[in-house]
Amino acid sequence: MHRHKFLRHAAALLAAAALLAAVVLAGLAAALPDTLYTDGPAAELEIASMPYLTVKKRQGSVAADSTTPDTSANVTLTLFGTLPVKTVRAVSTERRIVQVCGTPFGVKLFSDGALVVAFSDRYTALGSENPAKAAGLRLGDLIVSANGRPVRSNEDLTAAIQAAGGAP
Numbered sequence: 167m168h169r170h171k172f173l174r175h176a177a178a179l180l181a182a183a184a185l186l187a188a189v190v191l192a193g194l195a196a197a198l199p200d201t202l203y204t205d206g207p208a209a210e211l212e213i214a215s216m217p218y219l220t221v222k223k224r225q226g227s228v229a230a231d232s233t234t235p236d237t238s239a240n241v242t243l244t245l246f247g248t249l250p251v252k253t254v255r256a257v258s259t260e261r262r263i264v265q266v267c268g269t270p271f272g273v274k275l276f277s278d279g280a281l282v283v284a285f286s287d288r289y290t291a292l293g294s295e296n297p298a299k300a301a302g303l304r305l306g307d308l309i310v311s312a313n314g315r316p317v318r319s320n321e322d323l324t325a326a327i328q329a330a331g332g333a334p
Contacts, residue, residue: 191245194219195252198243202254205261211241219243219251279310280323301334 194216204211211221222242238257242250282303287294303309309317312326 187249191249191251194245198252198254200254201257203257203259205259211256213243218246220247221256222247222250277308279308279317280320282307282309 197216198213202211202213213219220243222244238255240253241256242253244250282298282305284305285296285298285303287296309323311317312323313330315322315326317323317326
C-alpha cells in the first residue's frame with residue numbers, strides 16, 4: 167500500500183517537473199527572435215542576456231561557420247547544450263562601419279566690440295551666481311568699452327576683465 171502511494175507521488179512530481187520544463191522551454195522559445203544577425207561565424211553566436219543557451223549546428227544546413235558576407239544557416243539553440251529550445255536563422259553579415267568625413271569650418275564675425283552670446287553660472291559656496299546678468303547684460307548686447315578702454319574683440323574684453331582683478 168505504501169509503495170503504491172509512493173509511486174503515485176513520484177509520478178505526480180515527475181509530471182509537475184515535466185510541465186514546468188515545458189513551460190520554461192516554451193517561454194524561452196517565445197522570447198527568441200526567428201532570425202539572429204552576427205558579424206562572425208554562427209557557431210560563435212552568443213546571446214548576452216541568455217548565456218545558458220548554446221548553438222548546435224543542424225546537419226545538412228549551409229555552412230554556419232562561413233564568414234562570407236550575407237550567408238545564413240539554420241542553427242538550433244539548446245539549453246545547456248542538451249535540450250533543444252528553438253531553431254533560428256543565423257545570418258552572418260559584414261560589420262557596418264561609419265566613417266565621419268567632411269571639412270570642418272568656422273565662421274568669424276567681425277564687430278566693433280564683444281557680442282554677448284551666452285551666459286554661464288559660477289558655482290560658489292553661496293550657490294550659483296551670474297555676475298554678467300547681475301550687472302544687467304543681456305543676450306545680444308555689444309560691449310564696446312570696459313573700464314573706460316575700448317573693446318574691439320573678445321581678447322580685448324578678456325584682458326580688461328583680468329586687469330580689473332575682480333573689481334567692478
